[in-house]
Amino acid sequence: MPFARHLILAMLGGALCATAAIAHENENPAVEARHSQMHLHAFNLGILGRMAQGQAEYDAELAQVAADNLAVIAGTDWHAYFPEGTAVGEVEDTRALPAIWTNMADFEAKQQALADAAKAMAGVAGTDLASVQGAMGAVGETCSACHKAYRQPD
Amino acid sequence: MPFARHLILAMLGGALCATAAIAHENENPAVEARHSQMHLHAFNLGILGRMAQGQAEYDAELAQVAADNLAVIAGTDWHAYFPEGTAVGEVEDTRALPAIWTNMADFEAKQQALADAAKAMAGVAGTDLASVQGAMGAVGETCSACHKAYRQPD
Numbered sequence: 001m002p003f004a005r006h007l008i009l010a011m012l013g014g015a016l017c018a019t020a021a022i023a024h025e026n027e028n029p030a031v032e033a034r035h036s037q038m039h040l041h042a043f044n045l046g047i048l049g050r051m052a053q054g055q056a057e058y059d060a061e062l063a064q065v066a067a068d069n070l071a072v073i074a075g076t077d078w079h080a081y082f083p084e085g086t087a088v089g090e091v092e093d094t095r096a097l098p099a100i101w102t103n104m105a106d107f108e109a110k111q112q113a114l115a116d117a118a119k120a121m122a123g124v125a126g127t128d129l130a131s132v133q134g135a136m137g138a139v140g141e142t143c144s145a146c147h148k149a150y151r152q153p154d
Numbered sequence: 155m156p157f158a159r160h161l162i163l164a165m166l167g168g169a170l171c172a173t174a175a176i177a178h179e180n181e182n183p184a185v186e187a188r189h190s191q192m193h194l195h196a197f198n199l200g201i202l203g204r205m206a207q208g209q210a211e212y213d214a215e216l217a218q219v220a221a222d223n224l225a226v227i228a229g230t231d232w233h234a235y236f237p238e239g240t241a242v243g244e245v246e247d248t249r250a251l252p253a254i255w256t257n258m259a260d261f262e263a264k265q266q267a268l269a270d271a272a273k274a275m276a277g278v279a280g281t282d283l284a285s286v287q288g289a290m291g292a293v294g295e296t297c298s299a300c301h302k303a304y305r306q307p308d
Contacts, residue, residue: 033197036190043187
């Protein structure tokens with residue numbers, strides 16, 4: 001029965017994937033997923049930011065890869081990472097404000113703004129350093145706008 | 155000076171993004187990035203796996219979103235998450251075997267196999283439960299193949 005065999009292998013594979021991923025097991029899975037989303041934003045944006053600031057030499061290929069990653073990852077669907085009942089005070093290890101769920105359309109618009117700014121960055125990141133610097137402001141503004149509205153201050 | 159203003163805002167935004175993301179500050183940033191990558195695989199694959207196993211009701215829209223996310227995220231460029239010098243024994247909190255760096259072409263091929271299988275899943279996930287179940291085996295096999303070759307057993 002190929003289906004049964006495949007399903008067993010799939011579950012095995014899924015379990016292995018899940019095991020690989022769970023470095024911090026006590027965290028709510030959705031919270032962990034959105035932290036992962038933010039980590040991947042930060043890691044890729046950091047590559048571009050260090051170049052823009054002159055802390056790292058401009059590398060067209062690396063800049064393009066980081067910008068492509070950021071654009072693609074920012075443009076994914078985050079809904080499942082922000083289920084109801086996972087605001088600050090409802091689960092551990094989150095700073096997500098309840099306002100996210102009462103202003104979901106605006107939250108989504110702010111996510112879309114990041115995705116759009118990241119896409120614009122990806123359109124020019126491999127050109128030259130000035131292009132990265134020029135596109136960086138809009139990306140940073142979208143980060144700030146969403147965090148200011150929807151993330152509890154430290 | 156619009157450029158200076160934008161750069162300052164960008165750095166502010168970048169810093170905010172980075173602050174948001176760093177929940178576990180002692181981890182190597184590249185290790186954290188690849189853990190984040192695996193977490194997002196596992197979270198989205200988990201949605202599909204629970205439906206495939208009958209632990210959750212099939213939801214065409216949710217299945218499609220999860221499969222699209224998995225396909226897009228798996229298809230990003232992971233190179234910067236696996237820099238030289240970050241194998242098990244070289245940095246904390248990783249099970250990445252040194253074989254990754256001595257067999258990089260094969261490691262990349264195994265990543266591509268996951269991306270291809272996830273893309274095939276995304277092509278059918280919104281159709282019906284049987285389609286999800288049918289596509290799951292190939293995804294799980296690519297997880298297992300890479301973990302078997304390149305991840306230290308528990």
